[in-house]
Amino acid sequence: QVQLVESGGGLVQAGGSLRLSCAASGLSFSTYTMGWFRQAPGKEREFVASIRWRGGFTYYADSVKGRFTISRDNAKNTVYLKMNSLKPEDTAVYYCAADEFGTTVMAETTRYDYWGQGTQVTVSS
Numbered sequence: 001q002v003q004l005v006e007s008g009g010g011l012v013q014a015g016g017s018l019r020l021s022c023a024a025s026g027l028s029f030s031t032y033t034m035g036w037f038r039q040a041p042g043k044e045r046e047f048v049a050s051i052r053w054r055g056g057f058t059y060y061a062d063s064v065k066g067r068f069t070i071s072r073d074n075a076k077n078t079v080y081l082k083m084n085s086l087k088p089e090d091t092a093v094y095y096c097a098a099d100e101f102g103t104t105v106m107a108e109t110t111r112y113d114y115w116g117q118g119t120q121v122t123v124s125s
Helices: none
Strands: 003-007 010-013 019-027 034-037 046-051 059-060 068-073 078-083 092-100 119-125
Touching: 003 046, 003 092, 019 034, 019 092, 034 068, 034 078, 046 068, 046 078, 059 068, 078 092
Parallel strands: 010 119
Antiparallel strands: 003 019, 019 078, 034 046, 034 092, 046 059, 068 078, 092 119
């Protein structure tokens, strides 16, 4: 069955960096657009970034543009989220998601077929 497993979360001070990874199995990774979302306590899950299955085109939420970078390694069936200049408001559980043959702009949770279990990112001030 399809599995998406996130890792790389943790506690970091404001201004610091983290790199999240999401390892996929049970699917043809190269044909899936991948996305990152986050959910803070008491808030709805929100879009962070997406990367298209073909061409590697990327799309970011305005709140992270210029600070976060999404990338993928199809040979390793893994998508990454490099997070720089972290702020306390970036604190959330971060989830990766997958949609086969998805477009570049994939900001709605309903467009994704598969989800990981999430990894906690906490940014202290």
